[in-house]
Amino acid sequence: MARTPTGKELVEISEIEKADISQTPSPPSSPIASQLLTEINPEAERRLVKKLDWILLPLFTAIYCCNFIDRTSIGNAKVAGLEKDLGMHGVDLNVALTVFYIFYVIADIPSNLILKRFGSAWLAFLVIGFGVISLASAFLHNYAGLLASRIFLGLTEGGTLSGLVYIISRYYRKEELVLRVGIFFGVGPSIAGAFGGLLASGLLKLPDMGHVHTWRKIFLVEGLITTIFGLVLLFIVPEDPSKSRLLSVQERKLAMARIDAGQIVKTQGLKEKTTAKLVLRSFNLITFSCTLCFVLLNMSFQGLSLFLPSVIRSQGTYSTVEVQLRTVPPYVASAVWVVINAWVSARLKKRFLPILYNIVLVIIGYAISVSTKHPQTRYAACFLMIMGGSVGGPMLVTWGTDNAAPDTMRAVVTAAIPGIGAFGAVMAVWTYAPSDAPDYRKGNLANLSACSAIFVIVSLTALYIAWENRKRARGDRDHRLEGLSEKETMRLGYRHPRFRYQI
Numbered sequence: 001m002a003r004t005p006t007g008k009e010l011v012e013i014s015e016i017e018k019a020d021i022s023q024t025p026s027p028p029s030s031p032i033a034s035q036l037l038t039e040i041n042p043e044a045e046r047r048l049v050k051k052l053d054w055i056l057l058p059l060f061t062a063i064y065c066c067n068f069i070d071r072t073s074i075g076n077a078k079v080a081g082l083e084k085d086l087g088m089h090g091v092d093l094n095v096a097l098t099v100f101y102i103f104y105v106i107a108d109i110p111s112n113l114i115l116k117r118f119g120s121a122w123l124a125f126l127v128i129g130f131g132v133i134s135l136a137s138a139f140l141h142n143y144a145g146l147l148a149s150r151i152f153l154g155l156t157e158g159g160t161l162s163g164l165v166y167i168i169s170r171y172y173r174k175e176e177l178v179l180r181v182g183i184f185f186g187v188g189p190s191i192a193g194a195f196g197g198l199l200a201s202g203l204l205k206l207p208d209m210g211h212v213h214t215w216r217k218i219f220l221v222e223g224l225i226t227t228i229f230g231l232v233l234l235f236i237v238p239e240d241p242s243k244s245r246l247l248s249v250q251e252r253k254l255a256m257a258r259i260d261a262g263q264i265v266k267t268q269g270l271k272e273k274t275t276a277k278l279v280l281r282s283f284n285l286i287t288f289s290c291t292l293c294f295v296l297l298n299m300s301f302q303g304l305s306l307f308l309p310s311v312i313r314s315q316g317t318y319s320t321v322e323v324q325l326r327t328v329p330p331y332v333a334s335a336v337w338v339v340i341n342a343w344v345s346a347r348l349k350k351r352f353l354p355i356l357y358n359i360v361l362v363i364i365g366y367a368i369s370v371s372t373k374h375p376q377t378r379y380a381a382c383f384l385m386i387m388g389g390s391v392g393g394p395m396l397v398t399w400g401t402d403n404a405a406p407d408t409m410r411a412v413v414t415a416a417i418p419g420i421g422a423f424g425a426v427m428a429v430w431t432y433a434p435s436d437a438p439d440y441r442k443g444n445l446a447n448l449s450a451c452s453a454i455f456v457i458v459s460l461t462a463l464y465i466a467w468e469n470r471k472r473a474r475g476d477r478d479h480r481l482e483g484l485s486e487k488e489t490m491r492l493g494y495r496h497p498r499f500r501y502q503i
Contacts, residue, residue, distance in 0.1 A: 040254065040257055040258060040261060041254075044250075044254055045254065045258060048247075048254055048255060048258075049172075049176070051247075051251075052171055052172070052255075053180070055238070055246055056168060056171065056180070057183050057184055059236070059237075059238075060164050060167075060168060060188075061183065061184040061188050061191070062229070063123070063127060063160065063164060063229075063233070064160070064161060064164060064184055064185065064188035064189070064192075065188050065191050065192040065195065066127065066131070066226040066229055067127075067130065067157055067160045067161065067188075068188060068189045068192035068193070068196075069192045069195070069196045069199070069222055069226075070130050070131065070134040070153070070222055070223065070226055071100075071130075071153070071157055072192070072193075072196060073134065073200070073218050073219060073222050074093075074096070074097070076197070076215070076218055077218050077219065078093060078215075079309070079323070080200070080214045080218065081214050081215055082215045085214075085215070086140060086141070086142055086143050086145075086146055087142065087143060088143055088146075091433075092143060094429045094430060094433075095147075096143075096146050096147055097425070097426075097429045098426050098429055098430075099147055099150045099151055100150040100151070100153055100154040101154065101422045101423065101425050101426045101429075102154065102426070103150075103151050103152075103154030103155050103158065104154040104157060104158040104419070104422045105158065105419050105420055105422050105423060106155070106158065107154065107155045107156075107157075107158030107159055107419075108158045108159055108162050108415040108416070108418070108419025108420070108422075109162075109279075109412055109415040109419060110159075111126070111158055111159020111162065111163065111415065112159055112162045112163060112166055112411045112412065112414060112415035113274060113279075113408075113411060113412070115159065115163045115166060115167075115411070116166070116271065116274065116407070116408070116411045117274070119239055119240065120167060120237045120238060120239050120240070121234065121237065122159075122163070123159075123160070123163045123164070123167070123233070123237055124230055124231075124233035124234045124237045125230075126156050126157070126159055126160050126163065126230075127160070127226060127229060127230035127233055128227060128230030128231060128234075129152075129155075129156035129230075130153055130156040130157045130160070130226065131223050131224075131225075131226030131227030131228075131229070131230050132223065132227050133149055133152050133153045133156060133223070134153065134219055134222055134223030134226060135219065135223025135226075135227055136149065136223070137149045137153075137219040137223065138212055138216040138217070138219040138220035138223065139211075139212075139216070158419060158422075159415065161185065161418045162414045162415035162418055162419060163415075164184065164185075165181060165185070165397055165398075165401060165414040165418075166410065166411050166414045166415070167238065168180055168181065168184075169401050169410055169414065170240060170241055170259065171238075171255060171259075172259075173258060173259065173261075174402050174502065175346065175349060176346070177398055177401065177402065178342055178345045178346050178351065178394075178395070178398045178402075179342045179343055179345075179346045181342070181394045181397060181398045181401075182338055182339060182341065182342025182343075182345070182391075182394045182395070182398070183338075183339060183342065185393060185394035185397065186334075186335070186338030186339070186341075186342065186390050186391065186393065186394040187335045187338055187339060189331075189390065190331045190332065190334045190335035190338065190390055191331075191335060193327070193328075193331035194327075194331040194332050194335075196222075197325060197327045197328050198325070198328060199218075199221075199222065200218050201321040201325055203217045203218050203221055204217070204218075204321060205321070241255035241256055241259075242255075242256055263405070271407045271408075272406050272407060272408060272490070272491060273408075274411075275408070278406070278408040278409055278412075278491065278493075279408065279409075279412050281409060281493075281495075282404065282408075282409040282412035282413050282416065283412075283416070284494070285461070285464065286399075286400060286403045286461060286464075286465070286501065287400055287403075287404070287413050287416060287417065289457055289458070289460075289461040290396045290397070290399055290461075291400075291416055291417050291420050291421055292457060293355075293392070293396055293454045293457055293458060294392075294393065294396050294397070294417050294418060294420075294421030294424065295420065295421050295424040295427070296424060296450035296451070296453055296454050297359075297362075297389060297392045297393060297396070297421075297424065297451070297454060298393070298421050298422065298423075298424025298425050298428070299424035299427040299428045299431065299446070299447060299450055300362060300366075300385065300389055300424075300428075300447040300450055300451055301386075301389040301390075301393070301424075301428075302424065302425040302428035302429075303428040303431060303432045303440070303443050303444075303447055304382065304385055304386060307369070307382070307432065307440050307444065308327055308330070308382050308386075309323050309327065311369075311375060311378045311379050311382060312326045312327065312379065313438065329383075330382050330383045330386040330387070331386060333383055333386075333387055334386045334387045334389075335390075337387040337390065337391065338390045338391050338394065341354045341358065341391045341395070342391075342394065342395075345395065345398075349502075350503060351395055351398060351399040351402065351502060351503065352399070352458050352459075352461070352462040352503060354391060354395055355391070355392055355395050355396065355399075355454075355458050356455060356458055356459065358387075358388040358389075358391040358392055358395075359388060359392060359451050359454050359455050360388075360455070361384045361385075361388030362384065362385050362388035362389055362392075362447075363448060363451045363452060364384055365381040365382065365383075365384035365385035365388065366381070366385060366444050366445075366447050366448040366451065367448060368380075368381035368384075369381045369382075369385075369444045370441060370444050370445055370448060373439065392454070393418075396417060396421075397414065397417050397418055399502065400413045400414070400416075400417045401413060401414050402501075402502035403465075403494055403501050403502055404493075404494065405493035405494045405496075405499065406490070406491060406493040409493055409494070428443070431443040431447070462503055465501040465502075465503045466503060468501060469500050469501055469503070472498070472499070472500065475497070477495075477497040478497045480492065480496070480497055481496075481497060
């Protein structure tokens with residue numbers, strides 16, 4: 001899966017670049033900081049990428065699975081009697097879900113900037129945080145307590161996905177990133193969707209544990225598993241490649257040289273100071289397009305969690321456990337489909353094409369769900385919607401990350417797209433209103449329109465990127481370098497005339 005260079009690549013970094021790029025450079029004793037010339041050996045690079053894949057991908061997939069299961073367990077708890085036990089009525093659950101996503105969005109970008117400043121231990125604290133909150137939710141007794149728990153759950157879960165994408169972008173070349181993000185971001189929710197249903201159905205069959213019964217068992221066990229995992233992460237979560245304990249000194253040098261080789265401005269892994277100007281500059285046209293598409297796609301994907309059980313119930317008389325088990329197959333199919341599409345995107349070196357043809361699958365799925373009430377046909381449509389929707393999320397985040405530079409902007413963009421994109425889940429909560437059940441025709445029509453809009457936005461964004469890259473190739477952006485100091489030039493990031501956008 002590693003990129004194999006056609007020849008030897010030399011990564012040269014001047015002393016001036018090293019002095020200017022960061023106000024918090026690596027210690028002088030660091031072998032990474034002192035290395036001025038690093039030769040990339042193709043065989044050594046293959047071994048390093050293989051090692052990174054075996055360490056980072058299973059670990060990050062597990063982290064995101066815990067994040068996704070703890071976030072969506074309220075759906076299984078609802079089926080198991082949460083609303084009745086807490087005295088909830090009407091749209092109370094919709095309000096609780098909305099509160100969660102509001103604080104999820106608020107936390108995302110600040111969390112990633114904290115991660116950039118203090119390191120990967122912050123990610124472990126986030127996992128411990130949402131694990132403890134999920135565990136404590138087993139002992140809720142009223143609706144006010146549920147609202148409070150959703151606030152804190154949103155604050156702790158908000159930075160997890162963006163943090164994972166940011167960390168992994170520090171280890172892999174741009175052309176390698178899409179497959180790795182596709183694996184943990186695309187497969188994680190699919191595994192969590194399947195495993196969450198299986199785990200919930202299994203827990204509901206267990207004997208009650210004192211006051212912990214029905215839905216309380218779901219929160220207790222899932223929260224306990226996540227909390228223990230978070231404590232373990234304190235000791236094993238990977239740090240920045242320049243000081244990772246998972247790598248030898250030579251592997252650290254190679255890891256930093258690999259990333260530098262693909263950059264216009266060579267930084268040797270050092271991070272520039274975070275400034276308000278860099279944060280605001282992160283919100284360019286490509287970031288805006290990817291974020292808007294993520295909002296619309298998220299509205300579709302989250303709405304399916306409500307629509308799918310209703311489709312299954314319409315096929316026959318099933319128990320709660322049987323309904324949850326029948327939600328598993330579409331998620332399993334989507335896990336395989338995401339990996340296939342991530343591989344295709346990496347081979348083609350294109351991001352917009354997999355997004356477009358998968359959005360077509362989602363559009364077809366919603367068109368079927370709106371045009372027929374036949375239960376089996378609608379169930380088949382759910383496969384198309386879940387498989388196509390699962391690909392779009394990781395592909396949009398990767399597309400935005402590929403086109404974000406320097407490091408501060410990468411931290412902001414990896415947070416902004418999934419973070420602001422969470423508003424789509426809020427929209428899904430209200431487009432799939434209880435009064436529209438069980439057909440959810442209004443919600444399905446809204447998502448059909450949203451996915452059609454995604455197709456148009458992605459197409460226009462791809463055309464803009466091709467146009468902008470041609471202008472840079474002609475030298476039409478070279479004037480941006482006039483009158484700039486070396487330090488200012490290094491902070492241009494994606495605005496540098498030699499930077500080429502990933503289409």
